[in-house]
Amino acid sequence: MKYGGAVVGGGLLAGCAGQSDSGSTPTDTEADEPSDTETPTPEDESYSVTMSPVGTVEFDAPPERMIAYDRQWLHMAYELGHGDAVAGFDDPGGTWFTLHESLPGVSFETEQIQSFVGEQVDKELIYEIGPDLIAMDPYRAPTLEGLDETDIEELRQNVAPFFANRYSVDRGYEGDRPYEYYTLYELYEKFAQALGEQERFEALRQVDEELTETIQADLPPESERPTVMQVSYFDGNFYTYDIEQGGYGTRHYRNVGSKSAIRETYGDDVPFEFGGTVDMETMLEIDPDILIQGSSLFYPEIDGVSHEGIVESVENEPGAQDLTAIQNDAFYPGGTPYAGPVAYLFYSELTAKYLYPETFGEYPGVGEIPEEEQLFDRQRVSEIVNGDI
Structure with a gap:
């Protein structure tokens, strides 16, 4: 598997940065846009999803193991039927599904989830968990205790691609690198594409x-x-x-x-x-x-x-x-x-x-x-x- 030009063993995903790091101001994306997912051919079942600020991530198959930082990515995984893929979260002791629990016939099994954040992010535990996808904004990550830009690149090269866009929640990105804002359902569609769950996405959007x-x-x-x-x-x-x-x-x-x-x-x-x-x-x-x-x-x-x-x-x-x-x-x-x-x-x-x-x-x-x-x-x-x- 390849990601960013480096060989990564034992995983399912490969991605490459598809966005320049030259200076730019954040842009807004409000209207629905055509899907960024490439249509696979019978000979090629891989597909890719493009999202700011991570660029283009290539998938051979939906991730079987992932970690998440911020509740929205956890919710999206479960709402798309992939809760069993979530192996790590920043706050496993929290009340994640208070509202969801009033849905009839829906349960959320979370016993498999480990915390990879204590007083700081535990990079070694991320290696131990061995995710195929890291649902964490790479521009947000260096603001967390225990991670810096070098750590982000190391995890990208050796573990899995990052895949999240945190600052669309409040349009609060303060850096000088390119950053695009999305609506909630634009982000949800990105995750649906990554997890191969477009039909569920369309149904909930309706x-x-x-x-x-x-x-x-x-x-x-x-x-x-x-x-x-x-x-x-x-x-x-x-x-x-x-x-x-x-x-x-x-x-x-x-x-x-x-x-x-x-x-x-x-x-x-x-x-x-x-x-x-x-x-x-x-x-x-x-x-x-x-x-x-x-x-x-x-x-x-x-x-x-x-x-x-x-x-x-x-x-x-x-x-x-x-x-x-x-x-x-x-x-x-x-x-x-x-x-x-x-x-x-x-x-x-x-x-x-x-x-x-x-x-x-x-x-x-x-x-x-x-x-x-x-x-x-x-x-x-x-x-x-x-x-x-």
């Missing part, structure tokens, strides 16, 4: 399109929509999040026509850095109709505190009772942007219910929505995940 059409057909006029602010509240601080940053991490807000409380207050002249903290005086100035705590859907507790505990702590902050969202009991749990397409189906549904309960029904909790008030077909999604297309 469910997503139908869900979005269902929600958008019943949206109230923009003037009647509530303002929304996503935060992460820890130790008395509100960490801010830009729900209009454009990456796929905010697609569910766009899908349901959300209005950013921050942008409604300040326009384009926001007086603080997103990701930083704001005090209660600023929160009262913004005064969102709805508050959403990031990531709390996936974690029963954050730093030992449940979502209900977080809400209680905010309610006890001086001045918090003057916040509209607190007065109306509208401080809800939210998801992490690092998630796969199935999670984003749930995100769109729950966000529609948070914002427009009169239209779509109130959100009672994970796995508790009555069937008649569900906005997408759980059974159909289960069939897709299980391969019953």
Whole structure:
């Protein structure tokens, strides 16, 4: 097997860099594009997939063993029926499938997964696992403890190709090398091509399109929509999040026509850095109709505190009772942007219910929505995940 000109033994994949490293600014890819997969001939069953920033990766067959860094790649592997190929992940002790577990007849076996990240990335354990594919953005990897550019090239040459695009989630790449941004389903298609699962991809994309059409057909006029602010509240601080940053991490807000409380207050002249903290005086100035705590859907507790505990702590902050969202009991749990397409189906549904309960029904909790008030077909999604297309 060859990858980047080096012979690699014992694996299934070979790839070669197909992208220049000359300076460039990131570009956006929003519309669906023709597949980058080459059509195999009867004599040649190999195929290739091109994705920024990894270039072109050539496959002799779908990978039988892979490791993943970031939950979205883990989700995609399982949602495409290849969960048994995942041998390593950065956080095996985490709650990966909180939302997926409400799908009927779907199970996610994770006992085979090892953690290759402790206080730092364990490069030697990656060698020991021996993956055919490393689902990790090579431009993200050097920012992690235990990996540098030399390590990345070594793993490429001696173990397996890298295959991921992390910064499309928030369009936050800050380097000077070429980098292309993709939508969630463009990235999902890349993984579907790599795993030979185009039919499952197309089926789930159809469910997503139908869900979005269902929600958008019943949206109230923009003037009647509530303002929304996503935060992460820890130790008395509100960490801010830009729900209009454009990456796929905010697609569910766009899908349901959300209005950013921050942008409604300040326009384009926001007086603080997103990701930083704001005090209660600023929160009262913004005064969102709805508050959403990031990531709390996936974690029963954050730093030992449940979502209900977080809400209680905010309610006890001086001045918090003057916040509209607190007065109306509208401080809800939210998801992490690092998630796969199935999670984003749930995100769109729950966000529609948070914002427009009169239209779509109130959100009672994970796995508790009555069937008649569900906005997408759980059974159909289960069939897709299980391969019953």
